[in-house]
């Protein structure tokens with residue numbers, strides 16, 4: 001039992017020990033729990049602190065990341081800037097290279113220019129020296145020039161004299177003959193219809209050839225015209241006759257206005273030199289008188305009147321250098337049924353009475369109450385011609401084809417004075433478009449024209465017109481014939497008063513003036529007999545010599 005008891009006691013002791021140990025363990029556990037609580041508090045605090053730190057760190061990280069991004073963007077931008085700057089630098093380097101090479105060139109050029117400059121300076125000094133030498137020479141030459149100017153003035157006087165002598169040798173009445181081309185209006189209407197559209201050029205030429213009179217121009221000097229006619233004799237044989245005529249100049253159909261004027265321009269020049277000049281266009285109606293005298297509107301087709309006026313203006317301008325100053329004036333009248341009408345006037349035709357007045361002292365002629373226009377330029381003359389034409393065409397609606405039944409006289413008066421020599425001169429250029437000549441039948445009995453009428457027209461007005469044309473053209477022939485006789489036999493009465501035309505032109509038709517007759521011919525076979533009559537009349541005129549022209553010059 002003791003053992004047992006001893007065992008119980010030991011067990012009790014063990015139990016007590018264990019209980020002590022348990023309470024100690026409990027105490028320890030409590031301590032530990034308290035410590036654990038403290039530790040877990042600490043842990044919780046630490047966790048909180050850690051979490052805060054983590055959040056802070058994350059925020060900081062974000063901020064740093066953003067900063068890093070910004071910084072890397074900045075770096076990229078800076079790199080790009082750097083790249084650009086590098087490029088700029090390389091461009092600048094190239095520019096610098098170019099500029100330094102051009103700098104080198106410029107420097108070289110500069111050196112060359114400096115050398116040139118010094119050379120030029122040398123030359124300049126030399127030329128200054130030469131200049132003063134030249135000034136002395138120029139003064140000498142100016143003296144010579146003055147002397148030459150005087151010489152030129154003298155030679156101008158000689159030229160005028162020689163020019164006049166040439167004209168004299170050619171005779172003071174000269175006759176030109178001009179044949180107009182065949183016109184489309186000459187072709188019969190049935191054959192033409194509308195010539196330009198339906199007729200071929202070959203057919204047109206063939207038709208023209210068929211209508212043409214047999215005319216030829218055999219000589220090279222352009223002075224002859226031959227008309228050939230063939231007729232059947234009583235025995236049925238073909239009879240061919242040749243009619244030869246020669247004049248101062250014959251113009252073929254293809255001749256231009258400029259070619260005709262070339263021959264006339266010397267006469268226009270004479271008028272500047274102080275002569276009276278008369279140019280007539282003679283021929284049957286439609287033969288080209290108005291075309292020759294007035295012409296068309298274009299430069300190429302303008303006629304003798306505008307060309308002569310231009311020539312006079314040109315001549316006057318050239319003579320300015322020789323001390324001459326000119327004044328020019330123009331008038332344009334029509335003689336219809338022995339009545340003078342002013343083609344430049346404003347009033348009604350055939351209403352005003354115009355008289356012809358001659359001044360014996362000065363040898364000039366005036367028509368009363370007509371418009372005399374001071375001429376300033378050649379273009380002004382073209383305007384005058386067209387206004388005269390429209391004035392005539394208004395009258396023509398009242399009286400048919402007035403232009404072919406009236407004479408028109410364009411007169412250009414020119415007066416000049418030379419301040420250096422004290423000379424003055426007065427010239428007059430008459431350009432006359434005569435009425436159609438086919439209405440008369442000129443016979444050359446006494447003088448040129450005692451022409452009969454020969455058409456027996458019943459129409460009174462026509463008869464009056466015809467008689468008047470007949471009378472004036474006959475009177476013109478008579479005056480020319482009488483002038484011829486006067487120069488051969490001395491004293492002879494000149495019947496200027498027999499017509500208004502000859503009376504108006506008295507001072508320009510005397511032996512003192514220069515006369516040109518342009519005979520206009522139709523190229524048509526149908527007008528052959530009229531053409532022959534005209535050619536015979538012109539031949540008589542051509543064979544007349546009417547003395548020596550005198551220029552109207554005063555003073556000196």
Ligand SMILES: Nc1ncnc2c1ncn2[C@@H]1O[C@H](COP(=O)(O)OP(=O)(O)OP(=O)(O)O)[C@@H](O)[C@H]1O
Nearest residue numbers: 180181284285286287288289290291292403404436
């Ligand atoms: N050399 C020429 N070249 C071209 N056409 C011309 C030529 N000559 C005349 N003509 C033309 O012939 C026609 C008749 O000419 P113009 O009117 O000049 O004749 P005219 O003799 O003056 O007639 P009129 O006596 O009826 O006034 C006009 O149409 C004109 O343009």
